[in-house]
Amino acid sequence: MRIRAALLVGCAIAALAAAQRPAPAKHVLAWADVRSGYQHDSISHAVATIERLGRESGAYDTFIRTDSQIITKRGVTFPSGTGIATGEQFNVRDLNYFDAIFFFGVREIELSPDQRADLLSFVRDDGKGFVAAHSAATAFFSWPEFGEMLGGRFDEHPWGITGGTVVVDDPKFPAMRHLPPRFTVRDELYQIKDFSRDKIHVVAHLDASRLDLTRPLVHRKDGDFPAAWWKNYGKGRVFYSILGHDAEDWDNPLLQQIYFQAIRWSLGLTE
């Protein structure tokens, strides 16, 4: 009895020590290049919230960028005459520095062929994470490989901003663990196309019985409306959710934890 108690105390101390040991913070690039599409009002609040969650937890440090310059693994080159002291180039980052991307871009984003190759390779070959929100499914329609990496495409929001019920399909998945089996949201609910349940693991879907399927833009007649999924892309981990249209949505602790836990999972911090 005494031994068991001592063991328990020992375990507790070990666990405490492990919990207090500072793990080196991971590096997350919050990338929201909106120069070519409609800038959702929520984007700045979303990236600031993602930054705060990482900093307060100590899990990761965030770089916020609304340009795409550092979407490269080949270093960043600078126009001449940009500095005061010539040759001074410190704190220069590119994809090699980052462990995961939180992506909240929209529509067609200007990337060179090299940049596109590096972005895919960042996930597929380097095994890094890619967590994407809401309008991310509208991005890069002209780039098939991106659709394959993400796992699905935006197909309108037939109901505009509406109330809906999200049903959790996989309560064991780290980004779903904190959620009740069903919860209501008010969001701009996206219809997803070009996905296959053979390739993505849908961890939450919209309850089709609560949606008006007679709306003209409803294309999915079988009522399959994924709300969140994960997939592997090569060696990397990818997560997407349709949620997060309005700035206020990012104040909802349920939504915050979906993305925060998804980032931790994509970083390999949870299984």
Add this chain to the structure above:
Amino acid sequence: MRRVGRLTGTIILLFGLASSLLVALQPPPEGQPGRGGRGGGRGAAVRQRKAVLAWADTRNGIAQHDSVSHALAVIERLGYESGIYDTFIRTDSSVISKHPKTTDGKPASGGPSLANVDAIFFLGHREIQLEAEQKADLLAFVKEDGKGFVAGHTATTAFQSWPEFGELLGARYDGHPWNTVHGTVINEDPSFPATRHLPPSFDITEEFYQASEYSRDRIRVLLRLDVSKLPPNPELHRTDGDFPLAWAKSYGRGRVFYSAFGHAPAAWDNPDVYRMYFEALRWALGLADGDATPRPMK
């Protein structure tokens, strides 16, 4: 240690924010939520709160401070939680225009522009590529439209090749003689909104940027480094003991504020620092009054 430091920082941040809001928070207009949201997403036709563009184009890559993203996020949070302003974070410069364009030249859709924001919070550095028309729009934004311009730390290193920008900001960067060091700051104007919460003198650890090409005939210095408390340094270029760390000025019809504070990410968790910027933004937005009349060193 890092975790504990962060937790402490968070607690300080929350506590500081709460206490600053007690002073700063104005009751929201009738029928408007007190916090959160932009009011535009759910049917409100007119933007009620002010809009701030937090602009930090760091694509010139050199000296891309690690604090930039945290600073932008803190500025966003202060506006959001107080309900005083909404923030657009941008690290590109395509919105520095009254008529922003997309990357393929079409008119931009949604998002900020110099025609629809009320102030800029600027954390850029060195030479940032802007078209001549963008430069003209930026100056007119402050000078003619009477909008606000609040700038931090690296801002004095920006646009060295553009004389009018130096005139707008009020000074230029001249190194940081002691790098990051513990120093004593003299509060020259405890009645100004951005420095009202600060004692007559206080200590802080910071990379103190030395300002040059300024004149106390054109800027009102609010904070100054007490150089007498620091060891002699060959890079200290003035002999009169003047070393401004924060100032306010007008530029045409607009209000301009700069402070050298904010080098390290943790600086933005220091209530003295973030509250200074928050109050400076309120002043620059015309929500608080302060006397920016230039005056000699005291």
